[in-house]
Amino acid sequence: MKKLILITLWLLCADVCRAEYELLLSDGVKLTWDEYTAEDGQYCTQKSFGKFCVQKKDVVSLKQVPGGAGDAPTVNRAGEPAREKPAGPKYLAGLPVTGQSTLGVEQLDEVMVRYVNRIGCTAATLAVSDHGVTVHSRGYGWSDRDKKMPMLPNTMIGIASCEKPVTAAAIRRLAREGKLGLDEGLFEFLKVKPQGPVVDRRMMQITIKHLLEHKAGWGVDPASEAAEVARKKGFQDPIPIDSKAWIPDHSKNPIPMETFLGFVMTQRLKNQPGARSEYCNFGYDTLRHVITKVTGRSYIEYFRRELFRPDVISEFKAHDMPRKKDGPPLVWNAETGGLSASAPALLRFMKAYWLTGEPRDNGNPLWIMYGSLPGSTAIMVWRPDGADIVALFNGRSSVTHDEIRKDLEEVIERLKQQ
Numbered sequence: 001m002k003k004l005i006l007i008t009l010w011l012l013c014a015d016v017c018r019a020e021y022e023l024l025l026s027d028g029v030k031l032t033w034d035e036y037t038a039e040d041g042q043y044c045t046q047k048s049f050g051k052f053c054v055q056k057k058d059v060v061s062l063k064q065v066p067g068g069a070g071d072a073p074t075v076n077r078a079g080e081p082a083r084e085k086p087a088g089p090k091y092l093a094g095l096p097v098t099g100q101s102t103l104g105v106e107q108l109d110e111v112m113v114r115y116v117n118r119i120g121c122t123a124a125t126l127a128v129s130d131h132g133v134t135v136h137s138r139g140y141g142w143s144d145r146d147k148k149m150p151m152l153p154n155t156m157i158g159i160a161s162c163e164k165p166v167t168a169a170a171i172r173r174l175a176r177e178g179k180l181g182l183d184e185g186l187f188e189f190l191k192v193k194p195q196g197p198v199v200d201r202r203m204m205q206i207t208i209k210h211l212l213e214h215k216a217g218w219g220v221d222p223a224s225e226a227a228e229v230a231r232k233k234g235f236q237d238p239i240p241i242d243s244k245a246w247i248p249d250h251s252k253n254p255i256p257m258e259t260f261l262g263f264v265m266t267q268r269l270k271n272q273p274g275a276r277s278e279y280c281n282f283g284y285d286t287l288r289h290v291i292t293k294v295t296g297r298s299y300i301e302y303f304r305r306e307l308f309r310p311d312v313i314s315e316f317k318a319h320d321m322p323r324k325k326d327g328p329p330l331v332w333n334a335e336t337g338g339l340s341a342s343a344p345a346l347l348r349f350m351k352a353y354w355l356t357g358e359p360r361d362n363g364n365p366l367w368i369m370y371g372s373l374p375g376s377t378a379i380m381v382w383r384p385d386g387a388d389i390v391a392l393f394n395g396r397s398s399v400t401h402d403e404i405r406k407d408l409e410e411v412i413e414r415l416k417q418q
Contacts (some may be wrong), residue, residue: 021033021034021035021036021062021063021064022061022062022063022064023036023043023054023059023061023062024059024060024061024062031054033045036062038056039053039310039311040310041055041056041057041310042054042055042056042310042311043056043059043062053311054133089150092109092110092113093113093114093117095113095116095140095141095142096139096140096141096142096150096151097109097113097138097139097140098138098139098140098150098151098152098153099136099137099138099139099152099153100137102135102136103415103418104411104414104415104418105136105138107411107414107415108126108128108136108138108408108411108412109138109140111404111407111408111411112124112126112138112140112391113140114407115393115399115403115404115407116140116141116393118397118399119377119393119395119396119397119399120395120397121141121377121393121394121395121396122141122142122145122147122331122332122394122395123139123140123141123142123143123151123155123157123331123332123393123394124139124140124141124151124157124391124392124393124394125137125138125139125140125151125153125154125155125157125342125343125390125391125392126138126140126343126389126390126391126392126408127153127342127343127344127346127347127389127390128347128387128388128389128390128412129347129350129351129387129388130386130387130388131386131387132351132386134344134347137153137154137343137344138153139151139152139153139154139155142332143155143329143330143331143332144332145332145333151331152329153342153343153344154315154328154329154342154343154344154345155328155329155330155331155342156315156316156317156328156329156330156331156334156340156341156342156345157331157334157337157340157341157342157343157375157376157378157392157393157394158319158331158333158334158335158336158337158338158339158340158371158373158375158376158378158392158394159337159338159339159340159341159346159371159376159378159392160337160338160371160372160373160376160378161281161338161369161370161371161372161378162341162346162369162370162371162378162379162380163284163338163339163341163371164284164369165349165353165354165355165356165357165369165380166303166307166316166339166341166349166353166357167284167287167288167291167299167357168212168287168355168356168357169307169349169352169353169357169358170291170299170302170303170306170307170357171208171212171287171290171291171357172212172357172358173306173307174291174294174295175208179294179295180208180290180294181208182207182208182209182212183207183208183209184207184208185204185205185206185207186206186207186208186210186211186216186286186290187203187204187206187261187265188204189208189290190258190261190289190290190293191258192258192261192262192265193258193262194262194265194266195229195230195233195259195262195263195265195266196229196262196263196266197266198265198266199266199267199268200267200268200269202217202269202272202273203218203265203267203269205272205273205274206218206273207273207274208287208290210273210274210283211280211283211284211286211287212283212287212357213274213277214277214278214279214280214283215273215274215275215276215277215278216273216280216283217269217270217271217272217273217274217275217276218264218267218269218270218280219269219270219271219278219280220278220279220280221280221281221282222264222267222280222282223260223264223282223285225267226260226263226264226266226267227260227263229263229266230255230259230260230263233263235255257285257286257289258289261286298318298321300316300317300318300321300339303316304316307349308348308349308352311348313345313348314327314328315328315341315342315344315345316339316340316341316345317330317334317339317340317341318339318340319334319335319336319337319338319339319340320335328342331394332394333375333394333395334375334394335375336373336374336375336376337371337373337374337375337376337378337394338371338373338375338376343390343391343392344390346380346390346392347388347390350380350382350388350390351388354367354382355367355368355369355380355382364384364385364386365382365384366381366382366383366384367380367381367382368380368381368382368405369381370401372396372401373396374395374396375394375395375396376392376393376394376395376396377392377393377395377396377397377399377401377404378391378392378393379391379392379401379404379405379408381405381409383409383412385416387412389405389408389409389412391404391405391408
């Protein structure tokens with residue numbers, strides 16, 4: 001696979017007229033960059049898919065190479081990293097495909113375009129890394145409803161439940177910093193007041209860790225019953241919101257999250273907390289509120305500015321969050337796919353954290369995370385051989401995540417043998 005990295009990285013730089021700097025990494029990989037900046041323990045350069053960085057501790061040598069820009073010294077060019085001109089789109093089966101052409105990427109393109117058509121969506125992105133080094137990053141289809149703007153490799157798409165590992169990592173980081181305890185009682189920690197009699201005292205045994213592990217004991221969907229009770233109390237549209245969140249326009253009478261949790265407290269549990277795992281989206285809605293409560297900022301801002309510290313990664317967005325004109329590109333139907341992110345941003349996450357939210361170490365587990373909503377088919381794969389895969393589509397159908405993953409991994413296995 002390292003041979004693949006070397007060839008791929010060479011191809012990434014093949015159309016740069018004058019390479020300037022060569023970085024030799026501790027694992028033998030050589031990177032050739034035309035510009036770089038030194039940023040808080042990292043060397044960084046700008047690629048078409050976004051900023052690409054390596055840790056200084058992983059760099060054995062950094063030197064100017066022949067064919068560079070004259071007598072330019074090997075120094076930090078702060079403030080003005082060169083931006084590679086993105087490759088113009090080519091077309092495959094009528095769909096535009098953008099991103100750098102890398103070794104074997106045509107085989108991956110064929111898989112992605114096939115599933116765009118099978119799902120019946122308009123857009124997709126794919127990013128693949130090997131031991132933390134991005135080797136493929138591509139965009140497929142159209143980012144706008146009118147099909148005039150080709151997808152870019154870093155266009156954000158809804159990721160549905162692939163948000164959960166990111167939330168878990170944020171919670172665990174706050175726990176490591178001593179800002180919360182995983183074994184703390186949830187309702188006591190948030191100081192939630194019950195909105196009626198507490199009929200099941202086991203409710204007070206639910207911990208933050210139970211939510212992480214889908215073991216709160218309140219079943220798959222405690223929110224629906226709580227919402228019905230809230231309606232009877234006068235909340236016409238009881239959509240829970242964080243105090244730092246953006247209120248959806250359609251919400252006539254939004255209910256604060258902790259008030260909504262007060263209605264959840266009045267329900268009877270399905271199981272003893274900690275006894276049984278039942279997948280629960282509302283548990284992670286609650287964890288995102290915990291992040292807001294502890295940090296005093298929206299969970300999106302925490303993801304962007306703190307989770308990847310010292311880096312700032314802007315390619316995360318809540319569907320009801322105001323969009324800046326100069327912000328990262330966003331697919332046209334992102335609001336139907338939950339939290340949005342780019343495939344390269346998720347790769348950056350996977351380089352630093354496991355699916356469980358634990359910091360990534362030298363282990364080699366297989367982790368797989370799938371996300372599914374009307375506007376999202378999302379796949380994240382941490383492979384035992386060090387290859388990570390992110391595939392995002394802006395729609396869903398009867399096509400299974402396993403089908404897509406299997407076909408992508410078959411291509412990657414073939415590329416490894418080259």
